[in-house]
Amino acid sequence: MTLCDSRGEPVSTSDPSLIAALEAAHEELLHYRGDPVGMIEAVLADHPDFVMGHVFKAAVLTQAMETRIYDCMLAAVRSAEALWSVANERERGHIRAIRQWVDGDFYSAVEAWDAVLVEHPRDLLALQLAHLSDVLLGDTVNQRDRVARVLHAWDESVPGYNFVLGFHSFGLEECGDYGRAEEAGRRAVAMDPADSYAIHAVAHVLEMMGRQEGGIWWLTSRVEDWQHGNFANHLWWHLSLYHVDLCQYDRVFEIFDKHLQSDGLSHDKYEELDAAALLWRLKMLDIDVKGRWTRLADKWAPAAEDTLYAFNDVHAMMTFAADARGDLMAKVLDANERYVHSQGDSNVAMTREVGLPFCRAIAAFAKGDYDEAVDLLHPIRHRTAKLGGSHAQRDVIHLTLIEAALRCGRYKLARALISERTELKPTSPQNWLLAARAFEGCRDEHRAAAANARAQSLLLSGRAAREVA
């Protein structure tokens, strides 16, 4: 028998309480809080023939991108496949997508979810998974347009509309449409203040526009709405980026120590990604982070040979390089080189085109061969999106290239690359400090002084604004 969920999408069950339980778990997932998988497992324990329960569990696990959850994800999709004959077409579409994902064909998985959305544009689970997959795969255009293709079926009367606006906001932001992105994100947050994905989308807008003070206010003024959820460490990372730009390093370390270095070795991979990304930025600024790299390297060590997701591997490599773990660096490089020659899944292309060159560049940087780092990074700088993640996350590649160019004396190249940055984000003090270094290297004392003055003026105006507030 088929019933419908609150958005009118068909679910194979005759028990309305199962739909209510599924939607309760999905609400937690959408809000990045609680334990959605645990909630649905409790339902499945009593109702092992609930197709959407298995689909939901397997679908959520696809986004973890960690080797240790693979068996659990595989078992969940097998349980769903075993119920194929009683599943409806929408549910079969999900099962097809998850199977493609489990088999390593991420692009076909997204296409399968997209096919579900053509028939069922209010399938919020399919939209969420396709959207998050677009982020993982760096498909910037579809981060915006896959959401746009279902907007015809949504308005305020449909439960969960704010989440759709939040996804759209992020996609608009990644495509550079900051005005519309900010409007959609703020609208979503107004509808549901606990929509941490929409809060995050607006944080990206403020980051990309160089509105650091506004970003600090945006996140800290609503910290109670996001700090207890599963997305909190990433939002703490975003908050720390504004402070890095304003050279407020004491605050950056305070955030890192409180929120980005949990005890133990088996924590959320996303925290370890953010921790590595933040410390590497500080390394590029030549700031001593003391023993923090060592603790982080211990956490990353078990994943050195994962080759599951290039985005993870480059962050592992940054950590091992910064902590001078030569053995682990060799493991990452060897595993990736073996992997790109022996496998054919979607992650191979990401690894070959961006991940492995970046890992090699990190190794070169770590041994002081900055020329080699530049030669490795410069050719890939326009295709970094293939690594996945956001512009803000991938900026670490551009910063590494610029820092390497400055350190090996390729000042004219650095000057050009930094000119691009100051044009895109003229309110960034760090951009002007980089510009000053490049001009000094080019023996252009006049422009170096002017760039330094721009940086100091931005830093002082931020300080003045805080004192007035």
Ligand SMILES: [Fe+2]
């Ligand atoms: Fe982000």
